Amino acid sequence: MPISQTSLDQLPIRRLTSDDLLACADLSEDRGWDREEHKWGLLLAAGTGYGVDDPDGKGLVTACVVTSYGPGLAAIGMVLVAERYARRGVGRRLMQHVLGEYDGTPLTLYATPNGQPLYEKLGFAEIGTSELLKGRFSFAEPASEAPAGTSVRPATAEDLQAILRLDREVFGVDRTHLITRLPAFADQLRVAERDGELTGFAAIWPNMDTHVVGPLIARDPATAQHLVTSLADATDRPLRTDVDSGHxxxxxxxEANGVGRIFTTALMVRSVPGLPGDGSRRFAPLTVAAG
Structure with a gap:
């Protein structure tokens, strides 16, 4: 039987570590989500997890992860509450704790329709939407013609500094601690270049039975399409990605290539009117959980 509301309100909120990976995956599964252990591992290593332990030893009551990009921005993701404690205010309490920890820092998150009302009450405002897509890439519709001289190839170690420079320019804040983990985290990493200049990069990483396309940064939609085509050619798994609805x-x-929309989330921010950087070149995040 779940503990009383008074006792629940007194349970301490603690920092999570990589040792909590399986408990976080169990919590995901408890709410009907995929376990996503590979993604949890990245988020707990690159970000800061917060959670409440079940006093009965049944894992976590609630959890979330914050990926900080310095004073300019932090992203909140993977906000979960165990089914047996749903609708008892524990998710709100965890969010209020996180807001206190990052007081004064602009925050962003992607909200499901169920979670959006809570975030609005906590001061978040919707600035856009994102489409979750999934499907087996068919190669039925060729990529649009990219600017003359554009080519796509596998990334090398020598590309890392150029990738970091482009990412900071497009994302608007320094994500070195996240992007430098890409070569080990992703199964494939591609770059697009034109006349010796890096014009985009993209990766696919394993998530359950799919490969997730993300991040996807490109100078224009045609270059983005060529990057996706190159990545799709390197896997026999279905693709999954999150694309800003404006693209x-x-x-x-x-969709013409069999990767269809299955869910829409709201992009929300707090303490800032919008996201920094250049949204016209930011086609898909590494994961919505990291902003």
């Missing part, structure tokens, strides 16, 4: 050309092209 209609990429969304239409993905």
């Amino acid at each position: 209609t050309a990429l969304l239409t092209w993905l």
Whole structure:
């Protein structure tokens, strides 16, 4: 039997570590999500996890992860509450704790329709939407013609500094601690270049039975399409990705290739009117949990 509300309100909130990976995956599974252990591992290593332990030793009551990019931005993700403690205020309490920890820091998150009302009450505002897509890439619709001289190839160690420079320019804050983990985290990493200049990069990483496309950064939609085509050619798994709803050309092209929309989330921010950087070149995040 779940503990009383008074006792629940008194349970301490603690920092999570990589040792909590399986408990976090169990919590995901408890709420009907995929376990996503590979993603949890990245988030707990690159970010800061917060959680409440079940006093009965049944794992975590609630958890979330914050990926900080310095004073300019932090992303909140993987906000979960165990089914047996749902609708008892524990998720709100965890969020209020996180807001206190990051007081004064602009925050962003992606909200499901169920979670959005809570976030609005906590001061978050919707600034856009994102489409979750999934499907086996068919290669039925070729990529649009990219700017003359554009080529796509596997990334090498020598590309890392150029990738970091482009990522900071497009994302608007320094994500070195996250992007430098990409070569080990992803199964494939590609770069696009034109006349010796890096114009985009993208990766696919394993998540359950799919390969997730993310991040996907490119100078234009055609270059983004060529990066996705190159990555799709390197896997026999279905693709999954999250694309900003404003990128209609990429969304239409993905759907024509069998990668269809299955869910919409709201992009929300707090203490800032919008996200930094250049959204026109930011086609898909590494994961919505990390902003």
